[in-house]
Amino acid sequence: MQGTDEAQFFRDTVEKIRTEVGKVVVGQDETVLGALIGLAAGGHILLEGAPGLGKTLLVRSLSESVSLDFARIQFTPDLMPADITGTNILSESDAGREFVFRPGPIFANILLADEINRATPKTQSALLEAMQEHSVTAGGRRHTLSPPFLVMATQNPIEHEGTYVLPEAQLDRFLLKIVVPYPTIAELGVIADRTTGAQKQTASPVAHREDVLNLQRIVREVPLAPSVRDFILKIVVATHPGSEYASGETNRYVRYGASPRGVQAMILTSKVLALLAGRYNVSHEDIKQALIPTLRHRVLMNYEAEADGMTSEKLLNSLLTHIESKDKEPIKV
């Protein structure tokens, strides 16, 4: 395929999936877009929102529309790592008894980790290797996950009792953290009609595994100008307290800044956004759009920030203004 055709294929495929998901999920455009970005970029998504906002429905609809293997794990405090990754069991066959690896639910293309923060950190950590290396080690043997592999985790920010905050290492492995908003009144009306009527909406497969892999390949071919990339680097460095580009707020409120995974996440997300916007290159606007979802969970604020009501989103917005003020017009006319 030519570059133009590939870009067109990308847009068409994503649009078809979005339409199909939209048949089931009412509204939530940003959330759906985030999920599609994760699918196209090959990154994991953390969905955060109150119960009943359709997080699980979204992930299920997405997996149905791309006809990929789907698995769902309801995280509970007594969930063990082996329940996720799988375990070796003693099996008896003609050859005799032997340990056979029984894959866990993680061996799917799309894994819904529902209420991930209800599991203990030990269990949460069972996902680390799978999310980063797309493989699972059990019984001393390494088992590779079949691509594409996508973890879509949800967490409830309201209930704190009986929950465990995700460790920084785990948070860093999520490409995006999407905050699921409440639906508008119009959307609520549609939801009410759809869910209380006789007919049940379901998503049909409009893309296949190869299509998803192609989407992920095309995304990585989008050119990125060094000067545009530098803009991303400056933003990420600006989240590091005491760095060259750090603002006063960074030095005051940030405990830990974004890691290099933050740069990768911003670039990949920006590339997907560029393609969806009909462009073949990443622009500053794409980066601005990708900033909050990609870095909000990577910038860890201190207690002073919490006391002052300073969130990572607010900080990132102020950093964007800070960096843009330094990025002056190349030629003053």
Place this chain on the structure above:
Amino acid sequence: MSVAPDLDLTPFRRRIRLLRTWRCAAIGGSAGAGCALLLAAMDYFDVLDATPRLLLITLGIGILAGMARGLFENLPDNAIARSVDRRGGLADRLTTAYEVPATDGGLASSMVDDARTHASALRPASLYPVRPGRWHGLMLGLVAVTALVFILGNTTWLRSAASKAEAAELNRDADTVQRVAMPVLEAAKRADATPEDKELARQLDKFASDLRKGRMNKQQAMLKANELAQQALKLQQSRSLSLAQSVQGAQTAMQKLEAMQDQAGLQKSDEAKLADQARDLSSKIAAMQQALDDAKSGKTKLSAAEKADLQKKLGAAMNELKKIQISQQALDFMSKLASLPDFKEAQELLAKLAANADAQQAGDSSQMTPEQMQQLADRLEALAKEFNTDAKMRELAKEMLEAAKNARLAKNGQLGAGLMNAFGISMTMQHGPGAPGNGFYHGNLGPLNRSDKSSLLNVKFEDRQITSQIGKNGPETYTEVMGPSSPTGGSGVPYQAVLPKYEKSAESAIDKGDVPPQMRGKVRDYFDSLRQ
């Protein structure tokens, strides 16, 4: 950084350069206007004299410097691409096209095509409109403030009626000062002007300007005029000194020519005689040569002693003929020189210049005007050019030219009187015979007792100026009176008849102490010898 070779940004580059020039001109103009404002403020506080022309030039230099910066500064391709991206809303298409090689594969080539398509849809003129910016506003503001400060410092609108009247009077005085100072100002512009000339001209110019702007009252103006007049006087005195030396030099040159005539020992009337002598000698030489040739060929018989005698006479005749021929050449030269009307005119002009210098020293108000002196000097220069065919003539021309130039520069003496007259102040010129300078004494061509001697001897006298060392008792004057013989060749009055009076006059002069003591004896011996 490579890249899209077929992505043409030239139209944008031209437009951006135009806008940069427009902006830099405003920045430079603001700097120029700032400097002009400083000058205007200094003019307001009378630190310096700023003219509207100076202020405009300062502003213009700033604008031109800014324009030059805008025209010639480097505009990198990627900077232009980023600028067009931002202004044209191209979402970094051009920047990426310029920074990412199209050969990278994937979507890179599609990206370049996309950038080209979007860039071609943009019009540079609409993307970069020419309009005034902040710098233009600043420049205009500074120009307005500068104009205001300058006008406030130079206007009489806000003054009282009495102050306005005084300012008007000072303005008239300024015209007078400028008119009087015009020769000095012009002389200061010449290549041979001294630093003192230029300083005086500068002060005069500022004085006239201050008067015109009404920045001093009448009393201050008179004090300043007096100060400048004193400076002019000092300058005039030094000029008179050099003038006297130059005139003397010219006269010495004339004497040299006369001495050349004397050395030749020939007068114009001797020319025919010399020619006859030369002809006689030539015929004698020819006859003697013929006699010797005949003796050699045997036509005639001569003894050895006769041959030797004839040879000796022949040699003597040839030497004499050679001398006569040399004298004839010198006579031809002097005759030709003396007959030249220009030479005569040059002598007369020098005499006029010398007389003018005397008149200046004597404070004579009827001296020549600067224009007349300039005409004389120009004529002398023209004459001097005509005498450049011979080394001695060139020397003469040079000396005459120097005399003429020095005479021209000596006109500063007029300035002091003119300035003082402009303010109704009488000025006493401190001059007269024997003004000392540089350890030398320069006698003056004063009246002396020329008329007495003239009537006594019934002949025309000629005074000569003598330069000597200053004595222990101060200046000592010596006047040499040259009384030529009568045209007939003898004196018209027996010298015994005039000797007593002449001797009495000489003794009287000796008694006054003007003659050095060692010379008094010589004078007395001279008259004793005449009495015998």
